[in-house]
Structure formats: C-alpha cells, structure tokens
Amino acid sequence: MEQRIELAVSTVIFALRPHPTTGRDTLWLPLVKRIREPFLGQWALPGGPLKPAEDLVTSARTTLRRTTGLEPSYLEQLYSFGGIDRSPDRVVSIVYWALVRPDEDARAIDGENVEWFVADEVPALAFDHNAIVTYALDRLRAKITYSDIAHAFTGEEFTIAQLREVHEAVRQVRLDPANFRRQALAHPRIVATGRHVTGTSHRPPALYRLETA
Amino acid sequence: MEQRIELAVSTVIFALRPHPTTGRDTLWLPLVKRIREPFLGQWALPGGPLKPAEDLVTSARTTLRRTTGLEPSYLEQLYSFGGIDRSPDRVVSIVYWALVRPDEDARAIDGENVEWFVADEVPALAFDHNAIVTYALDRLRAKITYSDIAHAFTGEEFTIAQLREVHEAVRQVRLDPANFRRQALAHPRIVATGRHVTGTSHRPPALYRLETA
Incomplete structure (x- = not known):
C-alpha cells in the first residue's frame, strides 16, 4: 500500500x-x-x-x-x-x-x-x-528593496517618515531621512493627498498615498 | 469518510x-x-x-x-x-x-x-x-524587467546582442540596440570576459558574463 x-x-x-x-x-x-x-x-x-x-x-x-x-x-x-x-x-x-x-x-x-x-x-x-x-x-x-511591499505595513495614507520607519524595521537598518525622502518623492506612484497629519504640531507632516499601477 | x-x-x-x-x-x-x-x-x-x-x-x-x-x-x-x-x-x-x-x-x-x-x-x-x-x-x-532571469536563457558567456534578443523574445518587443547596450554595460555584474565570438566577422562581438552576487 x-x-x-x-x-x-x-x-x-x-x-x-x-x-x-x-x-x-x-x-x-x-x-x-x-x-x-x-x-x-x-x-x-x-x-x-x-x-x-x-x-x-x-x-x-x-x-x-x-x-x-x-x-x-x-x-x-x-x-x-x-x-x-x-x-x-x-x-x-x-x-x-x-x-x-x-x-x-x-x-x-x-x-x-x-x-x-x-x-x-x-x-x-x-x-x-x-x-x-x-x-x-x-x-x-x-x-522590500525592489517592490512596493512596504505599503502592506503602512496605512492607505502615510507620511514619508512612517514609510521610512517600515523600511528601517524590516531591513534592520537606519536610513538617512533626507535621502529617503528624496527617493520616496521621486517614486512615480507615491503622490501627495493634499492632507496633513492632524495634531498639535505647528508643521504637521504631509500625507501621501500609493497610486495603484 | x-x-x-x-x-x-x-x-x-x-x-x-x-x-x-x-x-x-x-x-x-x-x-x-x-x-x-x-x-x-x-x-x-x-x-x-x-x-x-x-x-x-x-x-x-x-x-x-x-x-x-x-x-x-x-x-x-x-x-x-x-x-x-x-x-x-x-x-x-x-x-x-x-x-x-x-x-x-x-x-x-x-x-x-x-x-x-x-x-x-x-x-x-x-x-x-x-x-x-x-x-x-x-x-x-x-x-525579466527587475531581475537577472534573462540569463537563464543565455549561455554562461553571451554577447550584448544575444542578451537583447532574449529580452525581445520574452517581452515580445523590439528594443533599441544602442540604448540596450548602454544599459547592459551599466549593469554592475555584467563584465567583459576579454574573449570574443570566434568566426569569420572582421569585428567579432565581445563576450560577457554575469558575475554572481
């Protein structure tokens, strides 16, 4: 058998x-x-x-x-x-x-x-x-280095700092905030929502979203 | 059951x-x-x-x-x-x-x-x-657009034209030979072997190989 x-x-x-x-x-x-x-x-x-x-x-x-x-x-x-x-x-x-x-x-x-x-x-x-x-x-x-998989960990809307923190947590590295922001904003499908984080900060960070391909 | x-x-x-x-x-x-x-x-x-x-x-x-x-x-x-x-x-x-x-x-x-x-x-x-x-x-x-998988179809040594033909065949597109050559030669792991295709051509094409990561 x-x-x-x-x-x-x-x-x-x-x-x-x-x-x-x-x-x-x-x-x-x-x-x-x-x-x-x-x-x-x-x-x-x-x-x-x-x-x-x-x-x-x-x-x-x-x-x-x-x-x-x-x-x-x-x-x-x-x-x-x-x-x-x-x-x-x-x-x-x-x-x-x-x-x-x-x-x-x-x-x-x-x-x-x-x-x-x-x-x-x-x-x-x-x-x-x-x-x-x-x-x-x-x-x-x-x-995470060649795809948009990081966005599975962000909400639908995210700040660039939040996106960087996902990369840092997953890859176990510290990334330069200014460099990371420059690269993220050059991504053709990361677009500003026009909204900002609501809170007490006098310069609330901008919210972005990932456009679907 | x-x-x-x-x-x-x-x-x-x-x-x-x-x-x-x-x-x-x-x-x-x-x-x-x-x-x-x-x-x-x-x-x-x-x-x-x-x-x-x-x-x-x-x-x-x-x-x-x-x-x-x-x-x-x-x-x-x-x-x-x-x-x-x-x-x-x-x-x-x-x-x-x-x-x-x-x-x-x-x-x-x-x-x-x-x-x-x-x-x-x-x-x-x-x-x-x-x-x-x-x-x-x-x-x-x-x-094939974000990895080295094209090399599964080339021999260990290949000419840039052979590599382009693999991309054209898989992706069903025609690629500009000069642009493709420029991009391929900018690839950090595509390196010249120093050898050329043997044959009758008076300008035999150079052979390249992919360095393992």
Whole structure:
C-alpha cells in the first residue's frame, strides 16, 4: 500500500510592533503551542490540514482568523515545502504569508495557545518551521528593496517618515531621512493627498498615498 | 469518510525557439497528450502525482527528464494551484518552471505523446492548465524587467546582442540596440570576459558574463 501524503496550509504572519528591549519597531509573528505529538509542547506556525472543501487561501484565512482574529488585506502564497524528512509523516506544507498593518493589528485577539514572538528571536520550532520563518524573512527583506511591499505595513495614507520607519524595521537598518525622502518623492506612484497629519504640531507632516499601477 | 486530496507536481518548461511563421525567437513549451480520463486526448502540462519517496524538486526533475530529456540548470518552484473545481477529483498541483538555455535545448528528446507549442498559442488545455501557462508567462515577463532571469536563457558567456534578443523574445518587443547596450554595460555584474565570438566577422562581438552576487 502506498504511503499517504498529507497536505497542510501554514501561515507566517508578520506585524510591526516595538521590540521589548530597544523599543524600536521590529517584525513579530504569532506561534501556536502544539498540544499533540509530534513536537508536543513546542511552538509552530499557525496552520492545519487542508480540508477537501477549502481552497488554499480560504484555509490560510481561516487559520489567520482563528489564531489572531485578523483579516489582513495582504495575504499571499509564499512557497510550498515538501522535503521528505520534514515530519515523521509525509507532509507537504503550502505556506501563505500575511503582512499586517498597524490599524489591522490593533484588532488582534490571541487565540488559544497563541503567543507573538520577535521574528528574529523565535525559539527552536516544530518541524522545519525555523527554516520557513527564515525563508519568509529573507524574501520580505529582498522584496522590500525592489517592490512596493512596504505599503502592506503602512496605512492607505502615510507620511514619508512612517514609510521610512517600515523600511528601517524590516531591513534592520537606519536610513538617512533626507535621502529617503528624496527617493520616496521621486517614486512615480507615491503622490501627495493634499492632507496633513492632524495634531498639535505647528508643521504637521504631509500625507501621501500609493497610486495603484 | 473524508474525501482524499491528491497532490501533483507539474512543470512549465520554457525554451526560446524560432516562431514557425515569423522566424523570430519566441517562447515554446512542451505539452503531453493525455491518454486517460479526465480530459482524454487533450494537451496538458507535463507532471504527475507526487510519490511518497520523492521531494518536490525531484518529482519535477523526473518529469522534465521523461518528457524532454532535459536537465536545465534553471528549475524553480513557481506556484501552487489548489482551487476546489480545477479537476473532477480534488487535486492540488505544485508547479515548477524550467528555463532552458539554447545549448541545453539542443539536447532535447521528445518523450511519448510530447509536442512543443508556441507558449502564447497553446490550444485549450486539460484542467486549469491554460491559467497556469498564463500565470507563468506573466511572471516571467514581469521578472525579466527587475531581475537577472534573462540569463537563464543565455549561455554562461553571451554577447550584448544575444542578451537583447532574449529580452525581445520574452517581452515580445523590439528594443533599441544602442540604448540596450548602454544599459547592459551599466549593469554592475555584467563584465567583459576579454574573449570574443570566434568566426569569420572582421569585428567579432565581445563576450560577457554575469558575475554572481
């Protein structure tokens, strides 16, 4: 009899929150404590077996809602992992990633056995999930340099300083504010809204938005 | 009893060959005529069920060898397709794509029931394979504008004209030779080998290579 191959959908969910020691924004992700073998008691990426009536993104969306209460607008397929030794059973995991905006993250509600961790400081995870987290971080840090993916972390409207802070948090660098502003304003699809941040400042920063291509 | 979800690995294999009417290089891909239901007699992407002892890329490589005799150096995971209505049974297909260099393509041997088609002129395919081919073409045409993926179609050493012809064939455009040369030579990792094409020309074109990052 042929061995059965199981199919799971897992999710890597990134949000920017302050680092517990430095206080600077950094990438966090939620993990779920396993309540059964294998890897009982260890942390793992949220996910579960694909159900016959669910398509892939619906499965990812269901996991997201159950573990974090979130319905982030950025949810994409990341990669499928199918090494033969990644689990005691043969399991192929199709991994989605979600990028959560601050206004979305404000509505996060932790599910059972769920805890958020600094993405670069996760403990030893179940299965090959450390490798999956590393893959996701590498992909995000590469993609932010040649695409508009940073805007998945900004609101619809953002100041140039907010956009720079997203780049700094994701790439773990400090960027020169004047240089960054010059480059951002040269972007053909970053346009001024004509509005400004409301508040007490006597020179409130201008709000921009990203025009869709 | 729960319905079983089948797992398949399919491959989109692109090579540049002359168009049958225009003679200009264009993208071709091999298809396999189905010899069983569903979609008996229709063309489909090469692939098959994932075997328990094979990892994903091994499965893709085996299909490639069986259908085309090829072992191209560029073989990457493209995307996983898991819509619930894409097949009469529930099948999730993990799709790999291969980009074949001319020197590799010269060794192609068509397997049984295999035929090559112009990628933009494929007939109505089995399952959702037309959508998969479109996805692969869109991805390739986007990626060639911001990455070094064109070099998957050149040899290790190439002339600037050869590199331009790859871009023209993939993107289906004509590019100004002088502009293209200027841009290519400004690429920090395209470097002269010091060698030239050997032949009868009294001004043999210089050969370049792409330095690894």
